[in-house]
Amino acid sequence: MTEFAGWRMPLRYGSEIAEHRAVRTDAALFDLSHMGQIAVTGAGAGAALDYAVCGWPSALAVGRARYTMLCAPDGGILDDLVIYRQAEDRFLVVANAANTAVVLAELKVRAALNSPGGEAVVTDEWPTRGLISIQGPNAADDLSAHTDLPLDGVRYYAGAYGTVAGHPAWIARTGYTGEDGFEIMCEAGDCEAIWTALSAGRPGTSGVAPAGLAARDTLRLEAGMPLYGNELGPDVTPYEAGLGRVVRLDKPTDFVGREALAARAAQGPRQTLIGLVAKSRRVPRHGYPVLAGTTGVGVVTSGAPSPTLGMPIAMAYVTAGATGPFGIDVRGNIEPAQLTELPFYDRRKGR
Amino acid sequence: MSVPAELRYTQEHEWVAIDDDVASIGITDYATQALGDVVYVSLPEVGTTVTAGEPCGEVESTKSVSELYSPVDGEVVEVNEELDDDPGLINAEPYGLGWMFRVRVAAGGAAPTGLLSPAEYEELTQSAG
Numbered sequence: 001m002t003e004f005a006g007w008r009m010p011l012r013y014g015s016e017i018a019e020h021r022a023v024r025t026d027a028a029l030f031d032l033s034h035m036g037q038i039a040v041t042g043a044g045a046g047a048a049l050d051y052a053v054c055g056w057p058s059a060l061a062v063g064r065a066r067y068t069m070l071c072a073p074d075g076g077i078l079d080d081l082v083i084y085r086q087a088e089d090r091f092l093v094v095a096n097a098a099n100t101a102v103v104l105a106e107l108k109v110r111a112a113l114n115s116p117g118g119e120a121v122v123t124d125e126w127p128t129r130g131l132i133s134i135q136g137p138n139a140a141d142d143l144s145a146h147t148d149l150p151l152d153g154v155r156y157y158a159g160a161y162g163t164v165a166g167h168p169a170w171i172a173r174t175g176y177t178g179e180d181g182f183e184i185m186c187e188a189g190d191c192e193a194i195w196t197a198l199s200a201g202r203p204g205t206s207g208v209a210p211a212g213l214a215a216r217d218t219l220r221l222e223a224g225m226p227l228y229g230n231e232l233g234p235d236v237t238p239y240e241a242g243l244g245r246v247v248r249l250d251k252p253t254d255f256v257g258r259e260a261l262a263a264r265a266a267q268g269p270r271q272t273l274i275g276l277v278a279k280s281r282r283v284p285r286h287g288y289p290v291l292a293g294t295t296g297v298g299v300v301t302s303g304a305p306s307p308t309l310g311m312p313i314a315m316a317y318v319t320a321g322a323t324g325p326f327g328i329d330v331r332g333n334i335e336p337a338q339l340t341e342l343p344f345y346d347r348r349k350g351r
Numbered sequence: 352m353s354v355p356a357e358l359r360y361t362q363e364h365e366w367v368a369i370d371d372d373v374a375s376i377g378i379t380d381y382a383t384q385a386l387g388d389v390v391y392v393s394l395p396e397v398g399t400t401v402t403a404g405e406p407c408g409e410v411e412s413t414k415s416v417s418e419l420y421s422p423v424d425g426e427v428v429e430v431n432e433e434l435d436d437d438p439g440l441i442n443a444e445p446y447g448l449g450w451m452f453r454v455r456v457a458a459g460g461a462a463p464t465g466l467l468s469p470a471e472y473e474e475l476t477q478s479a480g
Contacts, residue, residue, distance in 0.1 A: 011387070011414065012387055015387075015388050016387050016388055016413050016414075017388045017390075017439075214387060214413050217414075218413060281390075281411075282391065282409075282411065283390070283391070283411050283416065285415075304413060304414075305390040305391070305411070305413060331416075
């Protein structure tokens, strides 16, 4: 168990490497009920969100989801979010646990400041809602045994209302693992029943094992997905993180951070997020300096031994334009590292 | 959590088995559970001199890296080469196949001082929560 954003969370249930491999080859369950769930509802919900975040939620079709960001007026990232359009006038915003209070406060202020489409009500749903995720190539088969929703009809980054183990839920084909999988938002009181049912998996199998935060971190790192507090923070814009595509400067309406982000887009990022594969077995960790030759050019944001690749991998910010060969200062020794295209693992290519 | 009665322990969660003047050293079950899966261990080379309480290697797990301290003074006479290919042995059998290195104890075979009894070590891990 570990402290995580004020919650007592399981870092691992058994072996985190086994949990990681279960997600890559079979399926595993995550309890993500600590994550923020905020509803934005009303006739003006879409327009209010268009002003509040750098994406374009009002352009989402009902039943679709999008990865987006909440930025400060200077373009710095306050949180990365997934927004689901659950109905014409209802959006569900899922925020990082540590940032939920900030996201909730900002959404309320921004909706009050600028809600051109009419009423937009921001509601903290976390106290009454839970989130259980099942991830892995067999997740659809395992979940199908316990839901009335035909999952073939649920595309990646889409969701629909259905039931799981007889309990009403929003079932979305999203995740943070680089694998196929589903996230199930349900009444807090139904979490245990849904978790227990999914743990049994589909008939003829030994069930679905739980996975903890340690596996979740190595899975998202292999998939090249950023983590708030590591790759993302108030001192970087989406452009530094290589996620400029989430900033919808083509959106016709104003939004918080627009001016600063447009300027950043024109000037180009100050630093670049890169992927590195270590050539030694010593693991680059968060905060270790990155060098080009003998010159410091950046810093490791996340690093871990990759269970899939069998070698240490890292993401790092380096000065824009820095070219290798790169080295990482691992506690005083410079270990060579190979520049690698992100993601480290792509399920469509097998790695 | 297992704390074998025939071993001695350190504050840094190593175990020591002394046979004549040779000390076999590894990390405890408690340590492996705290670290998680060990992915790499850097051990002192055979022939080097180690000093009690000073770092002589590193243990890397998925989430962290920790220094390995020598519990005794002496010369390294053997290291567990198996761990290079299979560091998971440390998690699977911390007191058996997961042993790390052996030291010929200095000071003419006098029993090393400052080691903890199994009861003292258990108390340490319980107070650490």
